[in-house]
Amino acid sequence: MSGYEHFREGTIRRWHHPEISLESIGLRSGMTFMDIGCGYGFFTLKAASVVGETGKVYAVDIDVSSIDRLKREATEKGLKNIRAEVGAAEETIFCAECADIIFYSIVLHDFRDPAKVLHNSKRMIKPDGKLVNLDWKKKFMPLGPPIEIRFSEEQAANLMKQAGFIIESVRSLESNFYIVIAKP
Numbered sequence: 001m002s003g004y005e006h007f008r009e010g011t012i013r014r015w016h017h018p019e020i021s022l023e024s025i026g027l028r029s030g031m032t033f034m035d036i037g038c039g040y041g042f043f044t045l046k047a048a049s050v051v052g053e054t055g056k057v058y059a060v061d062i063d064v065s066s067i068d069r070l071k072r073e074a075t076e077k078g079l080k081n082i083r084a085e086v087g088a089a090e091e092t093i094f095c096a097e098c099a100d101i102i103f104y105s106i107v108l109h110d111f112r113d114p115a116k117v118l119h120n121s122k123r124m125i126k127p128d129g130k131l132v133n134l135d136w137k138k139k140f141m142p143l144g145p146p147i148e149i150r151f152s153e154e155q156a157a158n159l160m161k162q163a164g165f166i167i168e169s170v171r172s173l174e175s176n177f178y179i180v181i182a183k184p
Helices: 003-014 042-051 064-076 114-124 153-162
Strands: 032-036 056-061 082-086 099-105 125-136 166-173 177-183
Touching: 032 042, 032 114, 042 056, 042 064, 042 082, 042 099, 056 064, 064 082, 099 114, 114 125, 114 153, 125 153, 153 166, 153 177
Parallel strands: 032 056, 032 099, 056 082, 099 125
Antiparallel strands: 125 177, 166 177
């Protein structure tokens, strides 16, 4: 895991805003959740608990050590509803029209080809599913990735629209983050 990845994952652990609990974005028992660019699975593990034994969680990340850690933690917690894979999000399609929620946590700007990742999501999401992007605001701050690689709320929403999604909401979370929720 790179230094930035450690930083990114550490920031997620330290920062938890009640507005972004997985239940607040509609995740419930029995659903299928996808964590694209999952890192070591901060949200993956939480989602597996929420969806329960009747639900499924798919997770993908390019970092082998992150996926290994995720699998170890899932085993330790007795979570058997997670399918975690090492791979590029640009090349990953878990299934067709099977996801209730596809989730990106401060990672959309990190993909080599964000447009392709979003097109893959369009193929995997159910017709009534949700696409959720939680990310850093595009402003200077001492935390987070360089401002040059960040997407503004408008840039993220436009990428989602270009992939065929309809923007449902764009909200500011505290001073450093935003969330965009879209439907197919």
